[in-house]
Amino acid sequence: MIASKRLAALSAALLLSTAGAFAAESFNRIASFPVALNALDAEASSSEIITASEDGMTLIYSDSPGGGIGFVDITDPKAPKAAGYLAIEGEPTSVAIIGDKAYVGVNTSESYTDPSGKLVVVDIASRTAEAEYDLGGQPDSVARNKAGTLIAVAIENERDEDAGDGGLPQMPAGFLVIFDVAAQSLKTVDVTGLADVFGEDPEPEFVDFNDNDEIALTLQENNYIVIIDGKSGTVTGHFSAGLASVSDVDTKKDGALRFTGSQSDVPREPDSVKWLDNDRLVIANEGDWNGGSRGFSILSKSGEVLFDSGNELDHVAARLGHYPDHRNKKGVEPEGLEVATFGEERYIFVAEERSSLIAVYRDTGAEPEFVQALPSGISPEGLVAIPARNLLATANEVDLRADGGVGSHVMVYELAEGEPNYPQLVSDLDADGRPLGWAAISGAVADAEQPGLLYAVSDSVLSAEPAIYTIDATAKPARIIAKTIVTRGGDAAQKLDLEGITLDGAGGFWLASEGDSAKLTPHALYRVDADGKILAEVPFPAALLADEKRFGAEGIARTGEGEDETLWIAMQREWGDDPAGQVKLLAYKPASKTWGAVAYPLETPAEGAWVGLSEITIHGDYAYIVERDNQIGDKAQLKALYRVPLAELVPAELGGELPLVSKELVRDFIPDLAANNGYVLDKVESFAIDADGVGYVITDNDGVDDSSGETFFWSIGSL
Template structure:
């Protein structure tokens, strides 16, 4: 069960609205570096494990897909620069730095049954290989002691998950290698026969030294933690990581966020491990094989549990809209760790691969104190701290450029006084004390009477539980204060892809759903009451559907009241009968059931891109329209707000020539999207104007599926 202390800390951290005279110190992102700059010719490139030089001015990361290591100049932390790439004739898995040398574990295995690898020593200044040492197996983690005299390498010899359902044993067994830096000698530490699970086939995963030159090593699939005397190479201790039973978690990958499930006696299966001091260890419980542990744990060296976070990380991600329902077996999947002291405070950083977050805690000696959560690209893997410069750096491994997405990034954060810039939208708890699950905000509208109150919908990322979210936009961060599930016949409505919402003037809403014929999802409008019950479904007329494509309704707004109300729907892209560079604004009058349309002129897209509409909102004498390209990161050229005079909305009959409206640029959103020092996200999906005439913008995080999960929420002020 989540702890009251954690909830109180989280609430205080997320919902604070005033900075005190003596402001708290928080971590905020100050820069992002696309690692493709170091290997522009590589088909794919990835930052995985990352470390910093002793002076904190140079970063080196392992890049498995590109087959080498990348170098980053961090002299100006707010403007990292590429320093080049070194190929290493294999698959680098981890890197550590001692003085002017980088020590890289490189996997050269030809198969699972014939693992091999090497320790490569690289001169950082010249970016040249000084030496190579045969490790006798497939390396994973690499770490050095404080004095820089010893290096530990976890030789995993990983199993083939396609053989025997990935069960153990699958020999040859893994082991640990200790490299004596001055003598340049290797010592092998046998790890067989110590674990309760698959003891004859240990799979060492992660290593870390304490101040006494003891090495802690996780045997992940064996669910074991071992302690080795680094000077003698003797296994001196160890214990089972044990199991956890967790309540109030989402256990189903079903398009709904429901935190009422539970797991029972799930092995922790720890990945990263760090010493907190000579007697305490912290581990990130990835749960890679049996899955589902979802937590991080603090152990005494005798194996007694000091603390386990249980469902805290999952619920934290859910509040921030980062819960990964599409990849749900392992929850947020804690994988990486860093422990570092800034000033007189030791912090624990827990890296969550599936939610793309880093949760930050203060080490108190007992139960850690939650501080904040920061966003980190897509699938953060590695993290390193540079306390002398008040910096932490993450490495985010996923490269989606082949599919038109974002590439891998290194991200830099600074500890300083002020407010946390992220999150910008969070959820309150429901009557059971659990967060309103939310993600993929795709359309919004302001309340007619209450300033700062908005209503928003999520798209098909949560297809099993479409919902209307009530947002208090005047809180900082903005808060989802209620969730109304859209229902049909008393059950959550299916076959909806909600992309727009507007008020009906009677306490209910009109919703626009983007159709997909291949998925039997109709292009349609839905009238719902205040409880979210569907009272009417209005399919698009035959004249419109005759030319349909997948990209349909992307927003809806209402002009007029009662029998004079006309709904206007923004169609995202050109349908088959549209002239190139024009899309339809479709009208529907509920009182007469009449349809019509006008044409909206799009900006010209860059080569390889398309441009379409994402939202339409009526306010005063104009309708405001979000127009954007489908590009992300440095390729993004257009994310903007335009306005069209209401006087231009003279709908013509469908099927004929349509009048073309005029438009005027109101705001370029790209500077806003760069303000959090990440990369420019692609989907600006919502624009709402509240009862006081203030405009609000929300991005769609795609339900954390091939996305960083970041949702940006900001105001552009009074219109």
């Protein structure tokens, strides 16, 4: 009964009505700051642990790969500005602020077996280091007490994951350091011999003070928590974080989202810890070594488990398209935590590294209440709340610029009246109460008769379970109300990379699959019935495949009936026989089984970029085509909708010169994407026009693989 009530509450929070069944206030992202602006010459730059100045006007984050700390001016939180960077010799791991000083834990270790580190005191106003103190080991987490008189530093002396299968013990042992701010003196606290598992080698991970100057310290790999009196340095309590069991979770990296697995009696292995009050703790159960409980827990100061989230975080992520199937041993991987009181409400914020979400819960004193999920760049690591300004900031550590992706970002959220603007697409539960898992929406088409009803497909990210999703676009957020697996011979069809879908006029669909010879995936069209059963397969003709490139079909649309029925396929990029800057719109007539094409003129890409097509939809007298570049964030220049007169879609035979169609700009999507206050996403992949002539746009999130996992779904109104 309790589980079903929690499930109902989660569904109510996720599935908002258009009238607004949400609380009067919600958190929404209001800005995103690329941290590379603080370190323009750095090859890699990251924001990891983040904190705020006491006046709440400046954010300071640690940047381990860049070797420094960065400053962000949020005087205007909707327009963060680069505010300086301080290079520090070593690898900054964490930072805390007292008054006008920042206290930075810095790893200077020569090796795992010879760890070292220092506590660096930085004057915030001048951006200069004033003093440093030898910590005697490799620091991880740094925290301050409420009065600003004490600093606690977790000295991890981390294990080498490549040594002895990454197991313990690996000496030297870790410990805790307490720094007296006034006396500028250090006190070392020995925490060996306490943990049930490898007690001789504690692995301190995270620290936090309560209002009584008690310190909670997690020993992650030891699955243990230690309570220490901050004034005396005396260990006053210690206990195991315990074991947890989870059911209805996805445990296989198999290209399918099937929430039918379970894990029994796995250690929680907490990363972050925060005091909820002076008697309760909340822990994020990352499960870095042997764990996999994939949730967060609330414990009493004596170790009693008061609440465990079980599979909730995984299920919410799956319903938002954020579940990371490609690396799912630890599920969404809860890692960072923040606890803060806004007005009369106390919130728990859980950063999920692998799903790139922030789960927001309301502390009720008993079981916490799920409030909402926030999108947060790629791999959120740290969080800081600024209740006096109704703000929350996150630090997202991954920098993919070297691979053409987006860099690390700090993101800012505000608590204000109104509904959340994310998620914009969420799935229902199946008949067994499990999430309809989805990701990487890559093509869409509208129902011929019912306004607001769409059908969409996912690409090869979910290669073992290609599917057609039925979407109710009239709901807010839009809802995936059904999931139909594409099958061949009764089993989920293999070797498909679905990138387009259109109605077949008989209750079923035509699907376009983008081929890749290197993966033995054919370039082909597939006709399926309403149940997803493949009825016919149409390979691309030899005349076309002679000049094959990997970037093939990216959308499909249908015109005509009977002998005049024609399928139009948008090819993403030029193949070997295409003139530079032109791409084919293929035409296939099922009745005669003949192929033809016209040429479409692409926009000129910026240096280092390419431009291609990602969707085609036919409505009225026009074919609507989505054209985009492959750039993301500040480099994105082209995400747009064009239209081509149907009168010009007169295909010529393949192998000869193709007629070049004209096009007209309908809408620039970049302002739409930027309105989400993150960075501009690269893949606008789906566009459909419903029975009332309303256009809908959906982005492809790449299945949270080197991606924020964000899916944007919006309407551009009537066309």
